[in-house]
Amino acid sequence: MNMNELFSEAQAISSPQLRDDIVQQLYSRSRELCDVGVSYTKTKADTRTEKLDAIFTSKIWGFPIMLIMLGVVFYLTIAGANIPSSMLAEFFGWLEGYITSVFQFLHAPDWLHGILVLGLYRGSTWVISVMLPPMAIFFPTFALLENYGYLPRVAFNMDRLFKFVGAHGKQSLTMAMGFGCNAAAVMSSRIIESPRERMLAILTNNFVPCNGRWGILIVLASLFMAANFTGGFKLLVTTGVIVGIVLFGIVVTFFVSWALSKTLLKGVPTHYTLELPPYRRPKFFDTVIRSSLTKSWTVLVRAVKVAAPAAILTWVLANIHIGDTSILLHMVEFLDPFGKMLGLDGYIMLAFILGLPANEIVLPILLMGYLSTGSLTEVDSLVDLKQIFLDHGWTWVTALNVMLFSLLHYPCGTTLVNIYKETKSKKWTFLAFLIPTVLAIVVPFIVYQTAKLLGWV
């Protein structure tokens, strides 16, 4: 006799009523235990959570507060990161001078200096100075909200919309995780009980921009969208643009979930239960330290690990010539016509392709590409940075389309690996690649062609 036969035998003598009875009798025993072991000294219930919920999940204030929270988190991140970022960049630039002198002192060959300093050092320090400060602010801020208990309220407020598109309300929780890292968020989709809705959450998670993409989003928003503003207002406009991009990502999430629910993942929304825990004041110091130090550190290590080889590769591609043009340029020329159709160019396309392992490195690769064709030699400030882009024919539409492409394009390598691990299906992993890619082509294409038609560019 094996287990399967035993199972059938047990089922034959079991009944739905019996199953209910098992749980119910467990519950009765729990209740008895509580009756003898627990006593209540206060008659009045604690109403703090209730009062807060009356605000956070209010008919009138629920949605505006979510929007404000989103805005505040991004504002703090962008405003706070501004100065440390440029300080870091300055510091690395200063250090580079010394490193270069050491190379000269040792009579190191030019190519070595090129690979190690211009490629590896610049690429990875760029990533550090653009990414570290925003992360060091975002992660603790978010962790405080998370440990306070705000996230389930978002899921509670938003559920109706997710139900409408055939998805699970807990998808808002996995999306919130996506701001940190899409790869981790894909794993967090395990909390969604039904396989169909879990798949929806996995396939669309990428439309939440992970922190690896903020670098490029923030830089471009402040350079091109908020260019005509100064001071505090500039920060506000930049924040506004980022929030806009995020909201657009959410709209796309709804749209794709809806479309999939009607086609490949047909079905009705299934079960949904969501626990709303009481608000709990987080341990401020602990939470802040843990999330800013450890989380930023791990993400950063990953970024540098990928950025370093990618930077070297880019340098090599830019400096090995076939005929009289570099390999990099050959590739750029090949991709250029396609890029142009989307209002982008060959460099941008190449940067996104080489950036598959990690989104963090797209912008550094792009800059290295532009720089290797020699217009500027060093990027000291954001103004120089903008000049590089302008020299390559960028307009605000280019910037917008790069941001859209970054928001919509295929998930990074790590995320794809996790998607495969979670779904155990090549087909779905491929779709997780294909759907965003198609959108990342179609949307910028429409934007660019419309802008052209209207004579904006």
Add this chain to the structure above:
Amino acid sequence: MDESNKISLFQGKKGNLIKISSISLEGVMRRRLLDLGFVPGAIVEVIKKSPLGDPIAFRVSQTTIALRKEESMKIEGELVNHE
């Protein structure tokens, strides 16, 4: 039992206390609800609706659980007076 007192959780108004009598759901969802304390005999308090009217939050065995309309309609009980 007084039939007129019978309502589904979905019909409950904020602050109502409902003593569960039957759950007309099957399979995994039924099991999950039982695990969460929606067992026959348990008293559930209606806490509040979400901004868009659905889901609704309930207080059950000292925790707050939100359920969608589809499920809360299928859990029936008897309205009990405030203690």
Add this chain to the structure above:
Amino acid sequence: MNNSYRIALAGNPNTGKSTLFNAFTGLRQHTGNWAGKTVSLAEGTVRHKEKNYQIVDLPGTYSLFSNSVDEEVARNYIVFEKPDITLVVLDATSLERNLNLALQVLEMTKNVIVCINLIDEAEKKGIKINERILTRKLGVPVIKISARNKIGFPMLLDTIDRLVSGKIECNPVQTTYNEEIEEKITTIESKISNLVGNTISSRWLALRLLDGDKALLTEFNRRLVLNDQVRREA
């Protein structure tokens, strides 16, 4: 090897398992005030009184009848990996539902310590818990702690120490169901013990089979096949 023990942290979602894990191991497992923060296993070690403990942080589960993948991860660990001690972490402010899971764990394995966490919150709400009564009624140690404020840790570590060194013993008091259920359990139970021997509690497995837990059956068969392969290769 005989000086090192495996301790799993089980419990309802959002009861502070990861917080306790961090406090023990000094590691940085992420926490969050929502059900489902942890979705996979995390391991760390702590040393106490010359003994090494390997602590395993599990995803939260509402019951041992798994509904979602994260719950399955936790369930499978407790059932099949058989930690030396299972620490069931309960939320002091909602003991009724939390005890429901504790009772299920007690059906499954013997060495259980029940930690009533968030005791600080409970006190604020005027909830008084008599752990001595609960210890007596459950047959296993019940300890009040606050993972976040590190309250009750000496007692907890001491209990763990005394349990692994055999100075105290757990005798979980089983839940008795009504006659009909008990009868059916007995019918199935004997056949199960023929099949699995002492590896898994046959009473518990009988209950799960009556319960119709397909996922458990699948997992059981999967592991059986794996074991067979290992045996054949050896």
